[in-house]
Amino acid sequence: MDDVVSGIFTRKPGEGARQGPLYISLRRDIERAIAQGILKPGDALPAERELAAMADVSRVTVRRAVQDLVATGLLVQRHGSGTFVAPHIERVEQPLSVLTSFTEDMARRGMAADSLWLDRGIYAPSPDEMVVLGLSAEESVSRVSRVRLANGTPLAIERATLSAQILPEPAKVGDSLYAALAKVGNRPVRAIQRISAALLDDGDAALLGVPPGSPSLNIERISYLSSGRVVEYTRSRYRADAYDFVAELRLREPESTGRTS
Amino acid sequence: MDDVVSGIFTRKPGEGARQGPLYISLRRDIERAIAQGILKPGDALPAERELAAMADVSRVTVRRAVQDLVATGLLVQRHGSGTFVAPHIERVEQPLSVLTSFTEDMARRGMAADSLWLDRGIYAPSPDEMVVLGLSAEESVSRVSRVRLANGTPLAIERATLSAQILPEPAKVGDSLYAALAKVGNRPVRAIQRISAALLDDGDAALLGVPPGSPSLNIERISYLSSGRVVEYTRSRYRADAYDFVAELRLREPESTGRTS
DNA sequence: TCGTTAACGTTGTCTGGACAAGTGGTCTTT
DNA sequence: AAAGACCACTTGTCCAGACAACGTTAACGA
Numbered sequence: 001m002d003d004v005v006s007g008i009f010t011r012k013p014g015e016g017a018r019q020g021p022l023y024i025s026l027r028r029d030i031e032r033a034i035a036q037g038i039l040k041p042g043d044a045l046p047a048e049r050e051l052a053a054m055a056d057v058s059r060v061t062v063r064r065a066v067q068d069l070v071a072t073g074l075l076v077q078r079h080g081s082g083t084f085v086a087p088h089i090e091r092v093e094q095p096l097s098v099l100t101s102f103t104e105d106m107a108r109r110g111m112a113a114d115s116l117w118l119d120r121g122i123y124a125p126s127p128d129e130m131v132v133l134g135l136s137a138e139e140s141v142s143r144v145s146r147v148r149l150a151n152g153t154p155l156a157i158e159r160a161t162l163s164a165q166i167l168p169e170p171a172k173v174g175d176s177l178y179a180a181l182a183k184v185g186n187r188p189v190r191a192i193q194r195i196s197a198a199l200l201d202d203g204d205a206a207l208l209g210v211p212p213g214s215p216s217l218n219i220e221r222i223s224y225l226s227s228g229r230v231v232e233y234t235r236s237r238y239r240a241d242a243y244d245f246v247a248e249l250r251l252r253e254p255e256s257t258g259r260t261s
Numbered sequence: 262m263d264d265v266v267s268g269i270f271t272r273k274p275g276e277g278a279r280q281g282p283l284y285i286s287l288r289r290d291i292e293r294a295i296a297q298g299i300l301k302p303g304d305a306l307p308a309e310r311e312l313a314a315m316a317d318v319s320r321v322t323v324r325r326a327v328q329d330l331v332a333t334g335l336l337v338q339r340h341g342s343g344t345f346v347a348p349h350i351e352r353v354e355q356p357l358s359v360l361t362s363f364t365e366d367m368a369r370r371g372m373a374a375d376s377l378w379l380d381r382g383i384y385a386p387s388p389d390e391m392v393v394l395g396l397s398a399e400e401s402v403s404r405v406s407r408v409r410l411a412n413g414t415p416l417a418i419e420r421a422t423l424s425a426q427i428l429p430e431p432a433k434v435g436d437s438l439y440a441a442l443a444k445v446g447n448r449p450v451r452a453i454q455r456i457s458a459a460l461l462d463d464g465d466a467a468l469l470g471v472p473p474g475s476p477s478l479n480i481e482r483i484s485y486l487s488s489g490r491v492v493e494y495t496r497s498r499y500r501a502d503a504y505d506f507v508a509e510l511r512l513r514e515p516e517s518t519g520r521t522s
Numbered sequence: 523t524c525g526t527t528a529a530c531g532t533t534g535t536c537t538g539g540a541c542a543a544g545t546g547g548t549c550t551t552t
Numbered sequence: 553a554a555a556g557a558c559c560a561c562t563t564g565t566c567c568a569g570a571c572a573a574c575g576t577t578a579a580c581g582a
Contacts, residue, residue: 021564021565021566022565022566023565023566024463047531047532047533048532048533049531049532057566057567058566058567058568058569059567059568059569060565060566060567060568061565061566061567063533063534064565064566068474071460071474072459072460072462077533077534078532078533078574078575079532079533079534079573079574079575080531080532080533080534080573080574080575080576081531081532081533081574081575081576082531082532082533082575083532083533091457093455097358097508097510098510190509190510191509191510192507192508192509192510193507193508193509193510194354194505194506194507195456195478195505195506195507195508196352196478196501196504196505196506197458197459197476197477197478197501198333198458198476198501199332199333199476201333213329213332213333213474215458215459215460215476215477215501216458216476217456217457217458217478240457240458240459240476243457244455244456244457245455245456245457246453246454246455246456247358247453247454247456247508248451248452248453248454249358249359249451249452249453249454282534282535282536283535283536284535284536308561308562308563309562309563310561310562318536318537319536319537319538319539320537320538320539321535321536321537321538322535322536322537324563324564325535325536338563338564339544339545339562339563340543340544340545340562340563340564341543341544341545341546341561341562341563341564342544342545342546342561342562342563343545343561343562343563344562344563
C-alpha cells in the first residue's frame with residue numbers, strides 16, 4: 001500500500017517535462033491520488049519529509065502544495081500528528097424562503113442542535129447596532145453569541161444583537177433565541193438577509209474547527225416584528241464546507257398591477 | 262512619508278516581547294498601518310526585501326504575512342511590479358427572490374453589463390448534466406459560458422447548460438441568454454438556487470482577476486418552464502468581494518392549509 | 523492496574539541565500 | 553517621433569537546514 005503511494009509521488013532527479021512550478025505538479029499528483037481512491041478519506045499522507053524525498057523536492061515545496069489543498073478543504077493537517085485526507089462532510093441545506101431558527105431547522109432534519117455560549121449580556125450599542133436597530137447611544141442592547149453545533153460538529157457562529165427592551169434578560173435565553181422571543185411576544189415574522197462569502201480569521205476558524213483562511217458563508221440578518229419594528233440584528237458565519245443555502249426564485253410578474261417598473 | 266512607513270515596521274534585533282509567530286506580528290503591523298490610513302488604497306508597500314530588512318526578518322516570513330493579507334483581499338500583488346493596498350470595491354447587491362438575468366440586473370442599477378465569451382457550442386452531456394436536465398446520452402446539450410463584467414470589472418463566471426432542443430443555436434446567444442430563450446418561447450419562470458462558498462482555483466481566479474484561493478460565492482441554478490420542464494442548469498462563481506445576495510424571508514405560516522408539515 | 527514520563531515523529535516557524543520571470547522605465551537606434 | 557534593446561527592480565519559485573511546538577505511544581514507576 002505504501003509502495004503504491006510512494007510510486008505516485010516518486011520523481012527521479014533528471015526526469016520529466018517540468019512545465020510548470022514544482023508545487024503545482026505535486027499538488028496535482030496528490031489530487032489525483034485522492035480522486036483515484038489511492039488515498040481515501042481519513043488516510044494519512046506520507047510525512048512532509050518523506051514526501052519531499054519521494055518527489056525529490058524541498059520540504060518548503062511540499063508544504064506549499066499541501067497548504068493549497070488544505071485551503072480547499074481536501075486535506076486536513078494536525079500539528080504534531082500528520083496530514084490526512086479530509087473526511088467527506090455532507091452538506092446541510094438551508095431553505096432561504098422561510099424564516100426559521102437554527103434549532104427548529106436541525107430538529108426538522110433529525111440532527112442534534114447544540115450551542116456553545118460565547119457571550120450573553122447587556123452592552124452599550126456599537127455605532128452599527130445603533131443604526132440598524134434604531135437606538136440612541138443611551139439605550140442598551142442584549143448580545144447573544146454562540147457557536148452552533150449539529151451532531152457535535154461546529155457549523156456556524158451566530159452573533160445576535162437585540163434591543164434590551166425587547167430581550168431584557170439575555171442570560172435567560174435557552175437553546176432557541178426565537179423561542180425566548182416568542183415567550184415575550186416578540187417573535188419576528190419577516191427578515192432581510194444579506195449573504196456573502198469571505199475567509200475566516202484565526203479566531204473564528206478556531207471556533208469552527210477549521211484552518212484559518214477557510215471560506216465561510218456570512219449572513220447578515222435583520223428581523224422585523226409584524227408592526228415593522230426591528231427585532232434582531234444577527235451576523236452569522238457558516239462553514240462553507242458544511243452548509244448550502246437553497247432559494248426558490250420566480251419570474252418577476254409581467255407588470256400586471258404595478259405602474260412604473 | 263517613507264520614513265513614516267519604515268517606522269511602522271522597524272523592529273530592532275533584540276527588542277520586543279515576541280509572543281506569537283513573527284509573521285503574525287508583521288501581518289498585524291501591516292493591517293494597522295492600513296486601518297490608520299498610513300497606507301491608503303492604491304499605495305505600494307515597501308518591496309519585500311526592504312520590508313524584511315525593516316522588520317529584521319527573512320523574506321520568506323514577509324511573504325507569509327503578505328500572502329495572508331492578499332488572501333483576505335486587503336492587499337494585491339503584481340508580479341514584477343509590487344504589492345499594493347487593494348482598492349475599495351463597492352459591493353453589488355443581488356435580490357434573491359426574483360428571477361432575473363445578469364444583463365437585466367445590471368441595467369436596472371445603471372451599470373454596463375459586458376460579457377467575455379469562454380464557450381458557445383454543442384456537446385455530449387456530462388453525467389451531471391444528464392441527470393439534472395433529464396437527458397439521455399444520445400441527446401446533446403448547448404453550453405454557454407462566459408465571464409460577466411460590470412463597468413469593465415469581472416464579477417462572475419457563468420457556465421450554463423441547456424438541452425440542445427431548447428437552445429439549438431448557442432452561437433446566436435447575444436448579451437442575454439434569457440432574451441435568447443424568450444425569443445424561442447422558452448423563458449423560465451421558476452428556479453431553484455443553491456448557494457455555497459468556496460475558494461477559486463487558479464483558472465477561475467485568473468478569469469476574475471483575483472488571486473488564486475480568493476473566496477467565491479457559488480450558485481447552482483436549475484430553471485424551469487411553466488410546464489415544469491427543466492430549461493437551464495447554470496453554475497456561477499461570483500467574486501465574494503464584489504457581490505452580496507439579499508433575500509427576504511417570512512415566518513412559516515402556522516400550518517393553516519398544509520397537513521403534514 | 524493506572525497514571526507519569528520520556529522518546530520519537532509529526533507539523534509549525536524561520537533563516538539566508540539563489541535564480542527565474544514579469545514590469546516599467548531609460549536609452550539607443552531607426 | 554516611433555520602435556526596439558536593455559537594465560534596474562519587483563515578485564515568484566525553490567533549496568537545505570535548523571529549532572520549536574505538539575501528538576502519540578511505549579516504557580516506566582507507583
